[in-house]
Amino acid sequence: xxxxxxxxxxxxxxxxxxxxxxxxxxxxxxxxxxxxxxxxxxxxxxxxxxxxxxxxxxxxxxxxxxxxxxxxxxxxxxxxxxxxxxxxxxxxxxxxxxxxxxxxxxxxxxxxxxxxxxxxxxxxxxxxxxxxxxxxxxxxxxxxxxxxxxxxxxxxxxxxxxxxxxxxxxxxxxxxxxxxxxxxxxxxxxxxxxxxxxxxxxxxxxxxxxxxxxxxxx
Amino acid sequence: xxxxxxxxxxxxxxxxxxxxxxxxxxxxxxxxxxxxxxxxxxxxxxxxxxxxxxxxxxxxxxxxxxxxxxxxxxxxxxxxxxxxxxxxxxxxxxxxxxxxxxxxxxxxxxxxxxxxxxxxxxxxxxxxxxxxxxxxxxxxxxxxxxxxxxxxxxxxxxxxxxxxxxxxxxxxxxxxxxxxxxxxxxxxxxxxxxxxxxxxxxxxxxxxxxxxxxxxxxxxxxxxxx
Numbered sequence: 001x002x003x004x005x006x007x008x009x010x011x012x013x014x015x016x017x018x019x020x021x022x023x024x025x026x027x028x029x030x031x032x033x034x035x036x037x038x039x040x041x042x043x044x045x046x047x048x049x050x051x052x053x054x055x056x057x058x059x060x061x062x063x064x065x066x067x068x069x070x071x072x073x074x075x076x077x078x079x080x081x082x083x084x085x086x087x088x089x090x091x092x093x094x095x096x097x098x099x100x101x102x103x104x105x106x107x108x109x110x111x112x113x114x115x116x117x118x119x120x121x122x123x124x125x126x127x128x129x130x131x132x133x134x135x136x137x138x139x140x141x142x143x144x145x146x147x148x149x150x151x152x153x154x155x156x157x158x159x160x161x162x163x164x165x166x167x168x169x170x171x172x173x174x175x176x177x178x179x180x181x182x183x184x185x186x187x188x189x190x191x192x193x194x195x196x197x198x199x200x201x202x203x204x205x206x207x208x209x210x211x212x213x214x215x216x217x218x
Numbered sequence: 219x220x221x222x223x224x225x226x227x228x229x230x231x232x233x234x235x236x237x238x239x240x241x242x243x244x245x246x247x248x249x250x251x252x253x254x255x256x257x258x259x260x261x262x263x264x265x266x267x268x269x270x271x272x273x274x275x276x277x278x279x280x281x282x283x284x285x286x287x288x289x290x291x292x293x294x295x296x297x298x299x300x301x302x303x304x305x306x307x308x309x310x311x312x313x314x315x316x317x318x319x320x321x322x323x324x325x326x327x328x329x330x331x332x333x334x335x336x337x338x339x340x341x342x343x344x345x346x347x348x349x350x351x352x353x354x355x356x357x358x359x360x361x362x363x364x365x366x367x368x369x370x371x372x373x374x375x376x377x378x379x380x381x382x383x384x385x386x387x388x389x390x391x392x393x394x395x396x397x398x399x400x401x402x403x404x405x406x407x408x409x410x411x412x413x414x415x416x417x418x419x420x421x422x423x424x425x426x427x428x429x430x431x432x433x434x435x436x437x438x439x440x441x442x443x444x
Binding site for chain 1: 225284285287288289290291292293294296297300301303304305382383384385386388389396400403407409410413416417420421424425
């Protein structure tokens with residue numbers, strides 16, 4: 001094995017830890033915020049729905065890279081200094097929570113209307129109707145797109161490299177630069193190939209899980 | 219808008235740089251348009267190969283789809299731009315721009331079209347075959363015209379994603395809209411003006427595209443169907 005492989009591999013491993021932590025943080029935040037917003041989107045109140053709809057449309061409609069840059073550049077201007085990890089986590093969570101809200105809304109609305117009406121007829125108020133009748137059924141339907149969103153967010157963490165976060169992609173880029181400066185050879189094919197493989201190995205099982213869940217629902 | 223350091227929103231600054239942003243927008247539209255058109259063709263062709271279960275070709279399509287759907291687009295872009303020269307294939311940022319969008323969007327569209335073609339009622343195709351149509355003719359006359367309509371909503375979602383993802387080309391310094399705006403921010407620190415401008419442009423275009431696609435979906439909706 002060539003001498004450069006060892007140091008590069010351990011450097012990439014450090015980056016991978018950052019990537020994993022960022023993915024975990026944004027997935028959890030997206031689910032937490034998205035479930036609340038998505039549930040509120042099914043409320044009868046027009047005003048509540050309009051406000052949340054605006055949130056969802058803005059963060060879903062913008063390219064994620066714009067959201068990341070926006071957070072990264074704007075927070076310091078309004079006096080908040082944040083590191084690249086926080087900026088990336090906030091940006092990805094804004095995008096993720098908006099998408100999660102749509103997943104939850106879709107799942108809730110796919111539960112046949114009769115279920116909610118039956119609950120209402122039995123005297124359940126809206127919160128109990130959600131808690132005992134709608135959400136247990138909606139959860140099953142939300143699972144395949146939820147896993148899809150996890151795959152998506154995991155892949156989008158790589159964008160944090162563009163605002164300078166030392167994730168696995170940025171680690172690979174710095175390794176390539178360093179090798180070019182010292183030896184003249186970039187070794188970009190094996191290094192970037194390894195990054196592709198790492199993402200593939202993480203995402204493929206999740207994609208297959210999502211498909212399997214979808215088939216099982218039919 | 220004003221903050222402690224005396225930052226004041228300056229609409230004049232925005233007006234002064236509209237020309238530059240316009241240039242970036244044109245380049246965004248160029249690479250997106252080529253990428254989207256390519257992704258459509260690749261998706262329809264390979265989606266048919268997939269749905270038709272063409273031996274060997276179908277497995278190759280499967281590999282293409284899984285690789286491109288399960289790795290980040292940004293890493294794919296870096297691979298095309300930084301790694302391929304090592305094996306003697308040097309592509310400029312423009313080529314990497316549309317090519318990466320085409321390959322990425324194509325992989326998603328293969329699945330969209332395959333699902334659409336497979337969702338066509340088996341009885342229709344069987345009826346065609348009973349009438350003496352060849353498999354290919356049955357697909358051309360019935361499977362394709364119905365299948366692409368079923369696939370349309372998911373295809374248009376992918377197409378909009380392809381457009382938004384053209385912003386990834388900032389990573390290889392291709393001067394599309396985002397790169398143009400960020401470059402202006404880097405020398406002027408006019409953060410709010412620039413991000414407001416490109417935010418409005420992207421949201422506006424995505425909004426227009428979704429209105430357009432909804433009209434197309436209504437126009438080609440299968441009567442009584444799906």
